[in-house]
Amino acid sequence: MDIVDFLSARIGEDEAAARALLGDRSLSKSGVWYEQRLLLECEAKRHLIRIVESARQSALAAMVSGSGQDAGWIPQSLEWMEQSLAALALPYYDHPDFDQAWFRT
Incomplete structure (x- = not known):
C-alpha cells in the first residue's frame, strides 16, 4: 500500500x-x-493530496522525458512532496498499515 492509498x-x-x-x-x-x-x-x-500527487506526477514526467533544461529541482521537489504526504499520514501512526518509512525526520 502506498501512502496515497493509505491516506485515502x-x-x-x-x-x-x-x-x-x-x-x-x-x-x-x-x-x-x-x-x-x-x-x-x-x-x-x-x-x-490531489495537488501534491499532480505535482509529483508532473515532476516525474519531466524527469523521465528530460524536457526540463535544469532538472536539478526535481529530486528536491519530490522530497518535499513526500514529506508533505508523510505529515498528513502522521496522525494515523498507530494504524497497522502505517509504514514508519514514510516518516523520516
Whole structure:
C-alpha cells in the first residue's frame, strides 16, 4: 500500500465516522460543529493530496522525458512532496498499515 492509498482509506474512515455521529440526535451543538469540521478537514486533505500527487506526477514526467533544461529541482521537489504526504499520514501512526518509512525526520 502506498501512502496515497493509505491516506485515502484513513480519510474515508474519518469521514464515515463523522457522518455516523452527525446522525446521532443526542449530539450537542459543539459535537455537531466538531463533526462538521472533521468532514471539512477530510475534504481539505483530499484536495491537498490531489495537488501534491499532480505535482509529483508532473515532476516525474519531466524527469523521465528530460524536457526540463535544469532538472536539478526535481529530486528536491519530490522530497518535499513526500514529506508533505508523510505529515498528513502522521496522525494515523498507530494504524497497522502505517509504514514508519514514510516518516523520516
